Amino acid sequence: MEGTWVGSFAGAVVLAVFLYLPGFLVLGASRLSKPIAAACSPLLSIAFYEIFAIVLAKLGIPCSWWLLFTAALLAAVVGLLCVRAFFREEAARAGKAAMRGAPADWLSLGLYLGCGILITGVFFIKNLDGPSSFAQLYDNVFHLAVLQSFVETGQWSTLTVDNYGALTGAGPLNSSSGFYPAGWHLLGALLIDCLNLTVPQAINVVNGVLVAIVFPASMYALLDTIFPKVRSVVRFGALAVMAFAPFPWKFLIWGPLFPNLASMAVMPSAIAVFLLLTRRGIGRRGRLALIGIFVIGCFSATATQPNAIFTMGVFLAPYCVGRVCQYAQERGVGGAKVFMAGAGFALLVLLLWTTAFVLPPLQDVIWYPRSAACSKIQAVANVAFLSLSSFSTQLVFAAAVAGGVFLLLFKKQKSWMIGSYVLMAAIYCFSISSEGFLQHFLAGFWYSDPPRVAANMVLCVVPLAAVFLAWLASKLQLLAERAHSALGARVIAIGVVGVIFAVGAFAPGFRLIGIGDISSAFTEITDITRAQYSLANGVLDEEECDFVEKAMNLVGKDEVIVNAPHDGSVFAASTKGLNAFYRSINGYRPDSEKSESVLVRNKLNEIATNEDVRRAVRELGLKYVLQLDHGEADARSPHIFTYDASHWRGINAITDNTPGFELVLSEGDMRLYKIIDE
Secondary structure: OOOOHHHHHHHHHHHHHHHHHHHHHHHOOOOOOHHHHHHHHHHHHHHHHHHHHHHHHHHOOOOOHHHHHHHHHHHHHHHHHHHHHHOOOHHHHOOHHHHHOOOOOHHHHHHHHHHHHHHHHHHOHHHOOOOOOOOOOHHHHHHHHHHHHHHHHOOOOOOOEEOOHHHOOOOOEOOOEEOOOOHHHHHHHHHHHHHOOOHHHHHHHHHHHHHHHHHHHHHHHHHHHHOOOOHHHHHHHHHHOOOOHHHHHHHHHOOOOHHHHHHHHHHHHHHHHHHHHOOOOOOHHHHHHHHHHHHHHHHHHHHHOOHHHHHHHHHHHHHHHHHHHHHHHHOOOOOHHHHHHHHHHHHHHHHHHHHHHOOHHHHHHHOOOOOOOOOHHHHHHHHHHOOOOOOOOOHHHHHHHHHHHHHHHHHOOOHHHHHHHHHHHHHHHHHHHOOOHHHHHHHHHHOOOHHHHHHHOHHHHHHHHHHHHHHHHHHHHHHHOOOOOHHHHHHHHHHHHHHHHHHHHHOOOEEEOOOEEEOOHHHHHHHHHHHHOOHHHOOOOHHHHHHHHHHHHHHOOOOOEEEOHHHOHHHHHHHOOOOEOOOOOOOOOOOOEOHHHHHHHHHHHHOOOOHHHHHHHHHHOOOEEEEOOOOOOOOOOOOOOOOOHHHHHHHHOOOOOOOOEEEEEEEOOEEEEEEOOO
16 A cells, blocks of 8 residues: 555555544544544544653563553543542533533534545545655655654654664764654554554655544644534534634644644544633532543643644633633622733733743744844734735635634634634734844744744634624625525525635635736635645655665665655655765764764765774664765755755765766666775
8 A cells, every 4th residue: 555545545545544533532432522532533543643652662572563552542541430420420410410510412423524635635545646746845744753853763652752863873863862742653653553654655644644533633622612603603614724824724834834734633633621620610520630631632632733832822811811801709898809810911921931041942933033134013004904924815704704703702702702802912923023032032932933933823713703704794694584584594594605705715716807816815725835845846856766676686685775855865765765974964962973973974085095084984784875966066046955065075075087986877867876095
């Protein structure tokens, strides 16, 4: 099934089982409604896999799909028994109804999954250049290499992430392993080990499942929890959840930000659990159980991308302030004291935020340099018209969001959601239009990066749009009832609103003759996806892939080959299995790189006359040199954009006539040399 669409489909089914079965065994036995339990299941499953991967790494035991899956199932069975025992006593039954929230609504969950699968198929899967296509973007150098390393070593722990695989210890760096939130990579490793998929194929399957299934289901849990008695709002959310261009679509085609994609896919369900545990009447045991689920959910989100915790904090802060005020009123506190209680809690949140802001481990992220990209007025306009993350304005979606804001203000219901929206919007505006302390204080946890901050707004805009669409459908239904039965009027109203929103949100761009082009965010998503996931537009092209395979067949897959990674060979290492010596495009610093590697990068071409170079080559066990852009050492275009020719002059200076090297294979501007060490 390697590299086939059948294999990709099988991988999607298998990954869904991996993500949902262990978690649902536990949550299905709780007092949560079954659809909510199903939607939240990845929170537990990912935690199980990550914890066992860490334990196995500590014990020195290589991970495998069957070992992790079996361990997760056993943990789930134990959890199931504990949950049943925990809720057995009659004292817990009083909280059953409140903890469940709304009655089980499989239809709504099905709508979210249906929309998710359909829209993901149209705008992502359909535009891939084959099941093993991949985006040759900056962040993907690391993601592909880490996943390949997982496959080679069997070490899948987030505490010892490494991108040199079996070459660890014999590679160019003194140490290449450390902590990295690798929950997303672990899912890919499970698939590759189970079904023998290619690394890029597994990545596409993981991302497809996250976007088509996990994220819509997670958002269903959130909307069902916020609006437990308003089915129409929950169901219109199924259409809106996939229509916001900055997330999940931006993360697939820019960066790419795959770990962030995973964390934000599961995060809404963690928020839903928090909202449930703060409800009245759920009972002590129910609250304790939900606290446990929430903590595990936070661990899962952190294991994929820690900034999810700060996103949840921003979204939930207004809700918590409102709950504190409500609690104070219920206790008989009135007047200014209620305001003081809310203000006191808000100050506590600010104190926690400030404490995190000064933590030493986060300083490199928080103070990542970022220039202002537009004026503050333009930033506000971007928010108002949803022209975010460099996509065209989403006017229909923006109108629905504005309508939702006005409705909640008018009805004085769920007003905390407006507070969350304003906070998210303010952080975005400062991230894109300012520089200095405020930019980093507010947006630093997301690298002060406007696309990442804009993506956070999906938590706010989808519920707000759903509120307006449900209201609009109800008004149209009243008008239609004059000419039709109540059922017919309802179908007409829902259909009209759904079609208008779908066309406005997903329709392709077009040209009005004599007026100009009408752009579309989803046309841009389609075009960029096709371009990014095609070898024709990458640093590593199809001819170079063929050359790499010929080279590997000549020298064997175990021979270490010296390469200048920016010429595309870094991608060949993780997608074609090339045993490349350099598997990263950065990190070559005096404090981290071996002195032998420095000699190779700078002076390998002098091997015939430089004894130090010969000694370094012997110690590193190097026998071959690969060049994919021979003769273009000073050209920027054939290389990854961070390329600096001066860092690789010892490799790029080798020619067919350089003493100490024998030409083994040559095609166009591609070369394979054997090192002659005499």
